[in-house]
Amino acid sequence: MLALALVMAAGLTWIGIPAVSSQGLFVRSHKVDGPVPATPDDPTWDRITPLTLPLSGQVITRPAWPQPSVSAIAVRSVHNGKQIAFHLTWEDRTKNDRITPGTFRDSVALGLALGDAPAFFCMGQLDHYVNIWQWKADWQTDIDLRAARDHSPDQLGGVRRFETIPRRVSSVEALLGGGFSTLTPTQYQGRVQGKALWKDGRWHVVMTRTLTTVDQENEAPLGPGRAQALVLAVWDGGIQERNGQKAVSSWLQLVLDPLPSL
Numbered sequence: 230m231l232a233l234a235l236v237m238a239a240g241l242t243w244i245g246i247p248a249v250s251s252q253g254l255f256v257r258s259h260k261v262d263g264p265v266p267a268t269p270d271d272p273t274w275d276r277i278t279p280l281t282l283p284l285s286g287q288v289i290t291r292p293a294w295p296q297p298s299v300s301a302i303a304v305r306s307v308h309n310g311k312q313i314a315f316h317l318t319w320e321d322r323t324k325n326d327r328i329t330p331g332t333f334r335d336s337v338a339l340g341l342a343l344g345d346a347p348a349f350f351c352m353g354q355l356d357h358y359v360n361i362w363q364w365k366a367d368w369q370t371d372i373d374l375r376a377a378r379d380h381s382p383d384q385l386g387g388v389r390r391f392e393t394i395p396r397r398v399s400s401v402e403a404l405l406g407g408g409f410s411t412l413t414p415t416q417y418q419g420r421v422q423g424k425a426l427w428k429d430g431r432w433h434v435v436m437t438r439t440l441t442t443v444d445q446e447n448e449a450p451l452g453p454g455r456a457q458a459l460v461l462a463v464w465d466g467g468i469q470e471r472n473g474q475k476a477v478s479s480w481l482q483l484v485l486d487p488l489p490s491l
Contacts, residue, residue, distance in 0.1 A: 254481060254482050255481065255482050255483075255484050256280060256304055256306060256459060256481050256482070256483045256484070257280075257306065257484055257486065258306035258307060258308045258313055258483060258484065258485040258486060259277055259306065259307045259308075259486055260307070260308060260309070260310070260453070260485075260486035260487075260488065260489075261273060261307045261308070261309050262309065263309065264309065264312075265307055265308065265309050265312045265313065265314040265437055266307065266314055266316075266435065267314065267422065267424055267435060267437055268424045268426075268435060269316060269318075269424065269425065269426040269433035269434065269435050270426060270433075271435075273307065274305055274316050277305040277306075277307060277316070278305075279303040279304065279305050279316075279318065280303065280304050280305070281301050281302070281303045281304075282301065282302050282303075282304060282461065282478050282481070283300065283301055283478070284297065284299055284300055284301055284302055284461070284463060284476035284477060284478055285297070285476065285477060285478075286476060286477075287462075287473050287474065287475050287476075287477050292473060292474060293473075297463070297465070297470065297474075297475060297476035298321070298465035298467070298468050298470065298476070299319050299320065299321065299463040299465055299476045300476070301319065301320075302317055302318065302319040302337075302461055302463060302478070303317070303318040303319070304316070304317055304461070306483070308440065308451075308453065308485055308486070310440070310453055310488050311439060311440060311441075312437055312438065312439050312440065313437065313438060313439075313440055313451055313485070314435055314436070314437040315339060315435065315436045315437075316433070316434070316435050317337050317339070317432075317433075317434045317435075317436070317461070318431055318432065318433050318434075319337070319431065319432055319463055320430060320431050321335055321427075321430065321431065321432050321465055321467070322430045322467070323465075323466075323467035324366070324427045325366060325465070325466030325467050326366035326367050326369065326370040326427075327367050327370060328367050332466065332469075333464070333466035333469050333470065333471045334365055334366045334367045334464070334466045334471075335366040335432060335464060335465060335466045335467070336363060336364060336365050336366060336463070336464040336466070337363070337364050337432070337434055337461070337462070337463050337464070338361050338362065338363040338364070338461070338462045338463075339361070339362045339436060339459065339460075339461055340359045340360070340361045340362075340406065340459065340460040340461070340462070341359065341360045341361075341362075341449030341451075341457055341458070341459060341483075342357065342358075342359055342360075342449070342457070342458035342459075342460075342480075343357070343358045343359065343360055343446075343447070343449055344357060344358070358405055358406065358407050358447075359405070359406040359407075359460070360403070360404075360405060360415075360447060360448055360449040361403070361404040361405070361406050361412070362401050362402075362403060362404075362421045362436050362438070363401065363402045363404060364400055364401045364423045364425065364434050364436060365400060365401075365402065366425065366427075366432075366466070368395075368397050368399075368400040368401075368402070368423075369400035369423065369424075369425045371394055371395045371397050371400075372397050372399075372400050374394050375394045375396065375397075378394065398418050398419035399418065399419045399420075399421060399422050399423055400422075400423035400424070400425065401421040401422060401423040401436055402414060402418065403415040403417065403418055403420060403421050403448075405447050415444060415447045415448065416444060416447070417443055417444055417448070420438055420439065420443070420448075421436055421437070421438045422436070422437050422438070423435065423436050423437075438451075440452055440453075451485065452485065453485050453486060453487045453488045454485060454486075454487035454488075455484075455485055456482050456483065456484050457482070457483040457484075457485075458480055458481070458482060458483070459480070459481045459482065459483040460477065460478055460479070460480050460481065461477070461478040461481075462475045462476065462477045462478070463475060463476045463477075464476075
């Protein structure tokens, strides 16, 4: 089955048809040499054709959200045999990167099925868990503000300003989903790293992780030549989307390019 998936994806790419847009099945992670790009503006991404995936409202559980703000997301992925990176881009006219009473964050999540078959629900179910990587705009702002503060002249020998900025190991939270309202943070936070850029009414988010796992039960295994069930979700904080109120994709197949034989 995996061999057939790889042949189909390669054949569609060879004749110039993106596998996802033509079949709604495959997201290809391209093999690259050297480090994987960790920022949205890395020129490596310019060489990868984005695959635009349609998104629909979450209508499986209450509160249903049939008309989300975001209707599509563009996906790129690369790996170098040791790490994998995803580049996600979608339209969002308002930048919502802080949480205050009555306001909500922009966010995007990537779900990887644990096991051979995807869960029926986008957040998993009791017998089919999902490893979720959720990037959060406010967490990204915390990391960026702390980095700017730590490198400011005031912090390098001048007068220190008191600012309460949470310490984040990453702007991406690694979660385990076994159905709606069951999300649980995994033990090893910081293994999935994120970096984002909001420009001209669009979010550009990159998430990276090593291919090897340190938690076999809660981390999705990823490897060259392997097919992996994948789902995406987007929240627009500007219209108060949160929790189950979101835009979601259908289940897809992530296919990592095999490594060249020696």
